[in-house]
Amino acid sequence: MSVHVPVLGAEVLQWLQPRAGGVYVDATVGYGGHAAAILAAAPGGRLIGLDRDERALAGARERLAAFGARAHLVHADFAQLGEVLAGQPADGILFDVGVSSAQLDDPVRGFSFRADAPLDMRMDPSRGQTAADLVNTLPGPELAEILLRYGEERWAARIADFVVQARRRRPIATTGDLVEIIRAAVRAGARRGPGHPARRTFQALRIAVNGELDALRAGLAAAAAALAPLGRVVVIAFHSLEDRIVKTTFRGLGQHGFAVLTKKPVRPTAAETAANPRARSARLRALAREGIGA
Template sequence: MAENAAAHIPVMADRIGELLSPALRAPGAVLVDGTLGMGGHTAALLAAHPELRVVGIDRDVTALEFSKARLSDDLDRVDFVHARYDHIADVLRELGIGTVQGILLDLGVSSPQLDEGTRGFAYSYDAPLDMRMDQSQPFTAADVVNTYSAGELARILRQYGEERFARRIADAILRERATSPIDSTARLAAIVRDAIPAPARRTGGNPAKRSFQAIRIEVNAEISVLEDTLPSAIDQLALDGRIAVLSYHSLEDRATKRALSARARDTTPQDLPVSLPEHQPELRLLTRGAEVPTAEESGENSRAASARLRAAERVRTPRGGKSGHSGQAGG
């Protein structure tokens, strides 16, 4: 397990270090890695900041085990928490931590989830239709495939997978499940492939890729969880604290852009001649639009190809809001 964790390459790690480091140099600095995964980003940031404390959150118990193996030399500096990242505020409260200096969210599916064939994330393995990031939740991909109406299936395939043939695939799924429940990744991949016209199958990689992505996003409520998380996460930032978000899907990036931009805007009513202090921006955007990995990194790390990075710095705390002190309990 330790060898697998060490081999994992975190996406845009150098750039994330550049963006977060000015905040993490503060005495007593705390970083929340809300998607700890295999611990690659956290390992780099712990190495760069010897006094840094990290709250590492992941909904996947297997990912937490991987990250503990990778971060075995720094276990006294990391709190490992099994939770979904929309519970950041609750996690910090339970740890006795007030505000934090850094927040990192690396979205999407993690390497352990894809590499463990039995988890049902990958169309390249024949496995039960599962796709749960948190295996303690009861709702699985099999529930989506076998209980959603054709209209609901078509909607998620179109919205989350950007699948042109969403309705054809949805109708094919309903026909197939009428004979027997669809319970394996191989059967679902075959249904999707056969529903897509042959000319369209010749380009763009595996024809099941978009459908599997869409169903995974639905099973784990990835977009709605992110939309709930971002405002709360920003609220946990101390003055001069920084947040960085890595997205891999247009809807993730859109939600991130919307949340950061909303706090980076002056909301003084337009009919007033001066900007009111309580309406001035809370955030300063650190990236111009979404930054993308270099061509070299994308070539070396296939997961980086679709990555989009946005970051912001806390420049004002609302009146009556959180202070600029971490207020942390002993590590």
């Protein structure tokens, strides 16, 4: 297991403001990096950590063992945050969405276009359709729509056509198979552009496989409903589709008893991105529930 360095670690504490005896929720506990920092900053406080990936939870269990019963871990999608909390108010809720470095680096999960692996991409491998199921069964136009909407991929229609042709010959089984098809579909000029030609397609399929944007909308609504007066929600997003949802949801809540604390998203420092290139696209936003009678 690679040691996970939490993104925007100091900024999360600055905006969440954990305090002694508080109740906190880490909706994406991952390997427990942020959760450990929150528990350390809130003496006597409790943290409920959710993740839809059992393997990540096993890592968090190990990392948070020193906090004993102060940490309570639950295998759940954060869209179900309301059911998990069952009416218990929270003083702070953190979302650090997307996949973890451990998931990306795990060669059997199929999240990375850099390693050949079964084309899976499920954060919770115990349920739902894999990326292979989608690329082998969806009608071409539906596949193109996913690549366009969730990947903002300008070659969406052409990649979808190439996928449909390729799967007539044999099923697309691995990340390597898909990367090869994308390379063939994307014109030479685009192949020379910045970034890997498969990056947008992989992002799109991952979002579709895991229903990431719907889960984020549901999770943010549940978080706002669960927040104690003066409690805070902090969200770290990694691409513009997620960040747009956070921004518009917060703006809407700003009219209904909440205050948006971050006018602009908080970005990592140059020092952090130099040390951890995966932090590069992170954007943090924070929201507070107003006090009673505010």
